[in-house]
Amino acid sequence: MDKPFITDQSYISKDFTGSKLAKGEYENCVFEGCNFADAYLDNQNFMECEFIDCNLSNANIRHTTFKEVSFSHCKMMGLKFEDCNTFLIDFSFNDCNLNYTSFYGLTLLKQQFISCKMVETDFTEAILKNAVFDSCDLQGAIFGRTDLEKADFRTATNFVIDPEASNLKKARFSKDGIIGLLKKYNLSIEP
Template identity: 50%
Template sequence: MAQPFWFDQEFTKQDYTQNKLPKGDYENCRFVDCLFSKGFLDNQNFVECTFEGCDFTNTNIAHTIFNEVTFVDCKMVGVQFETCNPMVLAFQFTGCNLSVASFYGMEIPKTTFFNCKLHQVDFSEANLKMSQFPNSDLENAIFNHTQLEQVDFTSALNFSIDPSINTLKKSKFSKEGLIGLLKKYDIVVT
């Protein structure tokens, strides 16, 4: 039996914490100010969709497909992204709070995190090659055996990355940001 299909629809100010979003395929849809927190958004398919001002705090996204999905000004605290479907995975984040979220072991090259709060986010063993973090706050974010080749950290803030356990070839940093590569050495830079 085929899943329901929604195309070019807008969903505004919906509360999906009590009544789940119907399972199906959503293409070119827009979700504005919707509430998904602590709910279930598992086994869904989103293609070329936009989520604006939505709350995904601790939402279950297991096996969900995010293909060319954009998140704008969303609260995504504690979301375990590594549980989503890795097939055709591509998303971008602008102005989102992703604190305590996890991207553990994910293949997410060329992902942009623009002006995001990424406190204590786990990027361990992820492939972030050619990704960007413009104006994003990476306080206590975890980079452990992370592929960071050609990543742009030029305007990123508060990051701490150990070059001896992460791949940083041709990554970009500002002069002011270099301190984030030296923290483990307890060096005082004046």
């Protein structure tokens, strides 16, 4: 069954918690102030779409395609991005709450996370080469067997990364961020 092709539409302040977003291929659409909390967004295709001030917490995104999708000022707690269709996956996050979200095992080259709250976010076995964590709070974020080659953590805070358990080749850190790399050694570092 072919999905309808929906293009250049705006969805403003819609609540999709009780009624589902129609199955379709959404291109160049804007979702602003919409509530998708605990909703079913599975098997959808979003191409060149924008989500602004939306709540997508705990939404089912199994087999959903996100291609050139931007999320701004969104609440996105508890999402499992590894359940998405990973072919051509491409998204950006600006000022989003990604607490308890999982990117387990994903390949996200040059991924942009800007001013995001990412408490206990799971990056285990992800490939995040050249990723940027600009002004992100990474308290309790999980980095295990993660490829962070050339990743930029210079303005990120509260992260703890074991350099022996992840690839940090040419990754960038501020002097203050070095503490997050030495945590496992239980050192006393004073200013």
